[in-house]
Amino acid sequence: MVSYNSPMQCDVAVIGAGVFGAWTAYQLRLAGASVLLLDAYGPGNSRASSGGETRIMRLGYGPDEIYSRSAQRSMVLWRQLFEKTGNNLFRKTGLLWLARERDAYCEATLTTLQRIGANYERLDREELARRFPQLAFGPIAWGLLEPDSGALLARRAVQAVAAQVDYIEAAIASPKTQGGKLNSIQTTGGKEIAAQQFVFACGPWLPKLFPDLLSKLIHVTRQEVFFLGVPPGDDSFNAGVLPAWIDFNDLVYSIPNVDGRGFKLAIDAHGPEFDPDRGERVVTTSGLNAVREYLAQRVPRLANAPVIETRVCQYENTSNGDFLIDRHPAFENVWLIGGGSGHGFKHGPTVGEYAAELITGRGTPEPRFSLATKQRVRQREVY
Numbered sequence: 093m094v095s096y097n098s099p100m101q102c103d104v105a106v107i108g109a110g111v112f113g114a115w116t117a118y119q120l121r122l123a124g125a126s127v128l129l130l131d132a133y134g135p136g137n138s139r140a141s142s143g144g145e146t147r148i149m150r151l152g153y154g155p156d157e158i159y160s161r162s163a164q165r166s167m168v169l170w171r172q173l174f175e176k177t178g179n180n181l182f183r184k185t186g187l188l189w190l191a192r193e194r195d196a197y198c199e200a201t202l203t204t205l206q207r208i209g210a211n212y213e214r215l216d217r218e219e220l221a222r223r224f225p226q227l228a229f230g231p232i233a234w235g236l237l238e239p240d241s242g243a244l245l246a247r248r249a250v251q252a253v254a255a256q257v258d259y260i261e262a263a264i265a266s267p268k269t270q271g272g273k274l275n276s277i278q279t280t281g282g283k284e285i286a287a288q289q290f291v292f293a294c295g296p297w298l299p300k301l302f303p304d305l306l307s308k309l310i311h312v313t314r315q316e317v318f319f320l321g322v323p324p325g326d327d328s329f330n331a332g333v334l335p336a337w338i339d340f341n342d343l344v345y346s347i348p349n350v351d352g353r354g355f356k357l358a359i360d361a362h363g364p365e366f367d368p369d370r371g372e373r374v375v376t377t378s379g380l381n382a383v384r385e386y387l388a389q390r391v392p393r394l395a396n397a398p399v400i401e402t403r404v405c406q407y408e409n410t411s412n413g414d415f416l417i418d419r420h421p422a423f424e425n426v427w428l429i430g431g432g433s434g435h436g437f438k439h440g441p442t443v444g445e446y447a448a449e450l451i452t453g454r455g456t457p458e459p460r461f462s463l464a465t466k467q468r469v470r471q472r473e474v475y
């Protein structure tokens with residue numbers, strides 16, 4: 093731990109200890125750099141996009157092999173970290189895709205999983221009903237199971253990564269200079285931190301920190317998450333019995349009861365614009381009604397189950413869902429990392445690895461992560 097009063101100087105200052113910033117700091121440290129990680133509210137705090145209880149770890153991404161391969165590599169790096177810390181924060185629940193008769197996304201996912209050599213099972217409707225009687229399949233015609241996927245215990249996992257590097261709690265003001273080389277940043281408390289390179293991995297705060305550049309390119313949307321209480325003594329909604337599942341035709345995903353937190357269900361459609369500092373995190377009646385309506389169709393036994401916990405989080409969406417990992421166009425030594433777009437958590441390790449390579453001059457830029465490819469018109473393509 094770095095003392096708050098000592099003069100602060102390092103090779104790289106990483107601002108933002110969400111999953112992207114924490115992994116970037118850790119990968120830079122592994123590459124030999126001296127790193128200082130900073131966060132205004134703490135690693136995996138309740139306002140951060142990474143601050144939830146659980147996040148799905150899956151390989152399938154339709155035709156987007158780049159993300160499937162990234163998830164596959166990330167799984168290895170997450171496992172290595174958990175082996176190192178001696179605390180496994182991954183729950184191998186399996187991940188089930190619920191597919192319609194003609195389902196371009198799930199068919200493309202199956203092809204991609206074959207191409208990358210991943211384990212999977214294609215389940216027909218009868219097999220689905222036999223193995224998962226907790227679900228009512230309605231228009232679902234078949235399923236695709238990723239047996240090795242599951243859920244990461246998100247908040248705790250981010251904290252485990254952040255614990256690998258020097259960290260201080262401090263809010264950083266937007267850089268005042270207009271461009272060129274940034275020599276130091278200021279905390280809102282007036283401390284100065286000097287570094288060779290600066291990484292702003294501030295997730296949904298990026299448009300606030302760099303409004304001229306990013307306010308039209310990253311859209312922060314309000315998302316509601318519900319945890320339903322399962323019947324007493326009933327293990328059929330538990331991790332190990334029921335997998336996590338995704339029904340993108342209805343834009344719904346679910347994580348089974350992990351560590352007694354309840355059966356998690358959320359609607360993945362983008363909500364209204366949201367302020368991550370000031371926004372109230374209380375769910376709406378309309379959100380709850382939509383969840384109950386969906387439960388009645390797909391998980392009838394939980395249709396009237398009590399809500400035992402709720403969360404309001406935010407997605408930080410780029411125009412199409414591709415991440416933003418690029419140099420700030422006006423500063424030679426400032427990097428922007430964000431745009432997780434509702435699917436970024438699992439990729440923390442590879443985002444950090446890729447960013448560390450770019451920052452240390454070893455990497456090859458991927459056009460899909462560049463600032464230049466980010467559009468103003470929103471057209472979601474990556475799920």
Ligand SMILES: Cc1cc2nc3c(=O)[nH]c(=O)nc-3n(C[C@H](O)[C@H](O)[C@H](O)COP(=O)(O)OP(=O)(O)OC[C@H]3O[C@@H](n4cnc5c(N)ncnc54)[C@H](O)[C@@H]3O)c2cc1C
Pocket residue numbers: 107108109110111112113130131132133134135136137139140141142143144146147148149262263264265293294295296297301315316317358405406407429430431432433434435436437438439
């Ligand atoms: C409800 C919900 C469900 C999701 N489900 C999944 C899922 O199942 N699987 C998956 O892979 N992904 C999922 N995601 C997406 C994933 O959680 C995000 O893409 C990811 O957490 C983004 O991480 P980040 O580090 O970019 O941002 P954050 O986690 O928001 O981190 C940014 C950090 O920057 C700090 N910060 C901001 N401004 C400053 C400043 N000025 N000074 C200092 N610090 C600052 C903040 O305090 C914060 O800790 C989900 C997201 C949400 C909201």
